[in-house]
Amino acid sequence: MGCPFAAARQETGIGKMDDQNDPVTMLLRLKDVRKTAHNYKTFQSGAVPGRIVIPSEVSIRDTRQIPFEVDPPEHGEYRGLVEAWFKRPLEEAYTSKLTQQIENALDEALSKNSLEVIEEMMLPIQSRALTLLLNTPYKEAETWISWGTHVFRSEGEALDADKANVLYDYIDKEFDKAAQNPSDDLYSALLNSDFQGRKLNKEEAKGVMVLTFAGGRDTVINALTNTIAYFAEHPESLERLSKEPKVIGNTVEELVRYFSPLTQMGRVVTEDTSVCNENIKADSRVSLCWASANRDESVFENANDVIIDRKLNPHVGFGFSHHKCLGATHARQIMKVFIKALSQKVDRIEILDHKDNIEELGEFKRKVGFHSLSVKFHSKKS
Numbered sequence: 001m002g003c004p005f006a007a008a009r010q011e012t013g014i015g016k017m018d019d020q021n022d023p024v025t026m027l028l029r030l031k032d033v034r035k036t037a038h039n040y041k042t043f044q045s046g047a048v049p050g051r052i053v054i055p056s057e058v059s060i061r062d063t064r065q066i067p068f069e070v071d072p073p074e075h076g077e078y079r080g081l082v083e084a085w086f087k088r089p090l091e092e093a094y095t096s097k098l099t100q101q102i103e104n105a106l107d108e109a110l111s112k113n114s115l116e117v118i119e120e121m122m123l124p125i126q127s128r129a130l131t132l133l134l135n136t137p138y139k140e141a142e143t144w145i146s147w148g149t150h151v152f153r154s155e156g157e158a159l160d161a162d163k164a165n166v167l168y169d170y171i172d173k174e175f176d177k178a179a180q181n182p183s184d185d186l187y188s189a190l191l192n193s194d195f196q197g198r199k200l201n202k203e204e205a206k207g208v209m210v211l212t213f214a215g216g217r218d219t220v221i222n223a224l225t226n227t228i229a230y231f232a233e234h235p236e237s238l239e240r241l242s243k244e245p246k247v248i249g250n251t252v253e254e255l256v257r258y259f260s261p262l263t264q265m266g267r268v269v270t271e272d273t274s275v276c277n278e279n280i281k282a283d284s285r286v287s288l289c290w291a292s293a294n295r296d297e298s299v300f301e302n303a304n305d306v307i308i309d310r311k312l313n314p315h316v317g318f319g320f321s322h323h324k325c326l327g328a329t330h331a332r333q334i335m336k337v338f339i340k341a342l343s344q345k346v347d348r349i350e351i352l353d354h355k356d357n358i359e360e361l362g363e364f365k366r367k368v369g370f371h372s373l374s375v376k377f378h379s380k381k382s
């Protein structure tokens, strides 16, 4: 797959798109993306809640997502409260539960003659894995599965306020339960956290939960679904990984680089400035286009090829600098466990039908994943 940003990245380094009459200047080169991500004073995350997301969510939410929509120094203080919790996926007990969940999903998939990967496999995998991250009962996943692949979007509607309210009400109720009856889940941990000499308030705690539900949903689902499509077309890679499982870590990084599950993230400019010879006015938006930066030919050799054992891979698929993805440890574990199980159990994957999910970004069109992908898994002869 070529890169839709290649020409603009090489010629000017920027792209332009409109989003709900609030235009965005997209930064396309890895170097500029990194430099801008560091410079939180000029390029802020803590603007009006929802504005740095593209498409902007200003019209559907007031809750500030934490730590994602906060700038230093408060950012670091908030992040410090949750960092250790989000590293739990490295624990052995966690990984073994995750492995069990994923192997069950794969066994079920192997028993079917055909299945639609997103609805029948990846949405359940993402939702069940989230019960581990939140440390909540397994059955909660059923509720989350019923919400579909995006908590703020529905089919035909880029921003769905009713849907957003379902999530907010759910989280409010869970906090009420945790307040009355503390347990060892993330809700209780947040309510019990100290911030600047006081307890975290409910709105702040809610901000962390909204991010946890929203940020790792379609991104994880796209990463997993794209992984299936990749291995369907490259059975030899799957075969190699079954013999050389130690390469799986590199493969995960390479697939995240190549598919870049999150295309871009915005920043709001605090003062008149310029990037790539382009003047940018205070209070307008730029975006850090991870998807383009990850294909920057001046950094990545054969940038448009998947090289499953790529060694040097300074990709920004999980963002960059102090805001780099809080859920990355969890996401990486899901990908690793999934690819390992796939390589052990599956011989080949046959694609029966697919409908691409193409994002329209001004002059660019980018495939971010699938609306649907129907396949048949063929098991290994044992």
Ligand code: EMZ
Residues within 6 Å of the ligand: 053, 057, 065, 068, 152, 210, 211, 214, 215, 216, 218, 262
């Ligand atoms: C926000 C975002 C976070 C946003 C790292 O990305 O993910 C999007 O999918 C959500 O819609 O609210 O959480």
